[in-house]
Amino acid sequence: MTVLELSHVTKRFGDFTAVRDVSLTVDKGQILALLGPSGCGKTTTLRMVSGFEEPNEGSIFIAGEDMKGKRPYERNVGLLFQDYALFPHMTVIQNVGYGLKNRGYEKSRIPARIGEMLELVKLTGFEHRRPAQLSGGQQQRVALARALAVSPEVVLLDEPLSALDAKLRQELRIELKEILSAVGATTIVVTHDQEEAMSLGDQVIVMSEGRIMQQGRPTEIYADPKTRFVAEFIGRSNWFSGRLGAEVAGSVREFVTGDGHRFLVPLPDGPIDDPDAYEICIRPERIGIEAVDGAATGPVNRLQGTVRDMAHLGAVIHMVIELAGGRHITVTQQYLGQPLEQAGRPIGLIFRPEDCIIVPAAS
Numbered sequence: 001m002t003v004l005e006l007s008h009v010t011k012r013f014g015d016f017t018a019v020r021d022v023s024l025t026v027d028k029g030q031i032l033a034l035l036g037p038s039g040c041g042k043t044t045t046l047r048m049v050s051g052f053e054e055p056n057e058g059s060i061f062i063a064g065e066d067m068k069g070k071r072p073y074e075r076n077v078g079l080l081f082q083d084y085a086l087f088p089h090m091t092v093i094q095n096v097g098y099g100l101k102n103r104g105y106e107k108s109r110i111p112a113r114i115g116e117m118l119e120l121v122k123l124t125g126f127e128h129r130r131p132a133q134l135s136g137g138q139q140q141r142v143a144l145a146r147a148l149a150v151s152p153e154v155v156l157l158d159e160p161l162s163a164l165d166a167k168l169r170q171e172l173r174i175e176l177k178e179i180l181s182a183v184g185a186t187t188i189v190v191t192h193d194q195e196e197a198m199s200l201g202d203q204v205i206v207m208s209e210g211r212i213m214q215q216g217r218p219t220e221i222y223a224d225p226k227t228r229f230v231a232e233f234i235g236r237s238n239w240f241s242g243r244l245g246a247e248v249a250g251s252v253r254e255f256v257t258g259d260g261h262r263f264l265v266p267l268p269d270g271p272i273d274d275p276d277a278y279e280i281c282i283r284p285e286r287i288g289i290e291a292v293d294g295a296a297t298g299p300v301n302r303l304q305g306t307v308r309d310m311a312h313l314g315a316v317i318h319m320v321i322e323l324a325g326g327r328h329i330t331v332t333q334q335y336l337g338q339p340l341e342q343a344g345r346p347i348g349l350i351f352r353p354e355d356c357i358i359v360p361a362a363s
Helices: 042-050 092-102 107-120 136-149 166-182 194-200 218-223 228-233
Strands: 002-013 016-027 031-035 057-062 077-080 154-158 187-191 203-208 211-216 238-249 252-257 262-266 278-282 288-290 301-312 316-323 328-334 346-351 356-360
Touching (some): 002 042, 016 057, 016 211, 031 042, 031 166, 042 154, 077 136, 092 107, 092 136, 107 136, 166 194, 187 194, 203 218, 203 228, 211 228, 228 278, 228 356, 238 262, 262 356, 301 328, 316 346
Antiparallel strands (some): 002 057, 203 211, 238 252, 238 278, 252 262, 288 346, 301 346, 316 328
8 A cells, every 4th residue: 555655746946956756656664765865855855745845846645645735743754853853851751752742642641652662662761861861873763762653654764874873873774674664664764875775675766866766676776777877876886888799699799898898798678779878887796706717617708907906894805906908997705714815916807798787878
């Protein structure tokens, strides 16, 4: 069942169009991640859903009801702000219960509901502390408990983990997803962090300049980006530009790069109008390493290069490889105790045709 629907929504601020003809739906219990750089329109979209901004064009429906003209307090949404917006003079109990009191929740049931929410976010025992006595992660949980306490139709999270340090962010991603799933919350989460979007979102929408560039499951967005912008924003990439050559076999074609490399690549989606107007992306983790005189079989692509830099980051090894002609590419490997490559050493690289993502050349 669709809980939230945006239909051809546009928002302008003077001559600047922040959101352009955005349409999307969020089903009951689904988590949708809006991902994109600063200024792409994702937060403006969230503000229109919450009622803090009105669209110039288009419609927003929550639980089938048109939100036109409805103020924020008239919409059944729960909002977790980027800075949490907790009341500093109130205790945890008072912060979590604030929305319940303002929405006319039965007074005798409020303490039990607060207790239920604090148990959900694992803050039982912190009832009488004030925000200044809590860590950043604990403050985030209080804000989440307050947003969920009123049983909103839609939960809106604006960069919910950005105020936390990297280690705590990683820990709370899992916990946040578990909490939202446990209560079956229909959720939109706004973020510029690709890992956050992919770990939290059942669906991901990538936005740029107010438009939806691509929507799909996290694995689909990563493995099959439709544009260079999406491919670069959702992960690290090595890029080659050139022209599509003759069909080799089945759905594989030759791709000739501008600096003379010849690769086997999959056929692009749709008709080929201009064979010179394509680029290929190879993810760093899809490139394997073999001996310079390696003898792998089957349709594969090979490159020869020299190790220029290597960083051992615990579980992952990052290498910068210089190819003939001076081009640098990035290769990553899982560290399983193997000997580390040394700078200046020749290296052979190998990848399959299906490891190449082919997209129209950026205009």
